[in-house]
Amino acid sequence: MDDVTKNRYRTGLEVRRSVLGSPHVDRAEDAATDFDRPFQQLITEAAWGTVWARPGWSKRERSIVTLALLAALGHDEEVAMHVRATANTGASRDDICEAFLHVAIYAGVPAANRAFKIAKEVFAQMDGAKAAHG
Template sequence: MATEDYERGLALRKEVLGADYVERSFANADDFSRPMQQLSTEYCWGRIWCREGLSRRDRSLLNIGMISALNRPHELKLHVKAALTNGLSRDEIREALLQVAIYCGVPAGLDSTRIAREAFAEVDQAAE
């Protein structure tokens, strides 16, 4: 049963990540993975991302740093694209990744920069 947090999170998730991506995530979910999709939609997006304490832009900047530090390339690519949607510039994303390199290690910064470039290329290709 969908909660208010779930519905609010689903709307925001589609706005930030793109409706196609979110709908594909649910369409590809099976009985095993569907609860994770529901959990992240309700709690991550509906309860945390919808809070007023930080802007979407600030949340995106934090996510880029944390996801880079955690070495989660798939999620990083997704959140780099989301950061552009949420108002971060490519220069600001680069600066965040330089910060990652200093505090988390150059390999993390290099890998994250490569992933960000891939995300930018995909965004540019979709815009053509």
């Protein structure tokens, strides 16, 4: 790995942790095998070390766009993960609602309906965890 790639990976790991949380990143890193480790490196460098680390957009803005894209594409697990990540990015529940309303118009009502359902489930889990921790 050259220095540029190492720096991009390090930056990506920092950004990934700041958005998804260290426990999530640690689980992904610990679960990596020789087979999928190159994939973990790719997403850390490209998604997190390049795109998410770019100047110009805040993490909140990137979070909103990411949620809309994932919902439009029907990537349910990723929608749930990124709804949870809004606790770290600053995207509000109102922001998420607005993003999913755009999904309804531009990608279809069924995609938005599914995304709203997933978000409500995640919010219930988050609210329950918050209540349990006082």
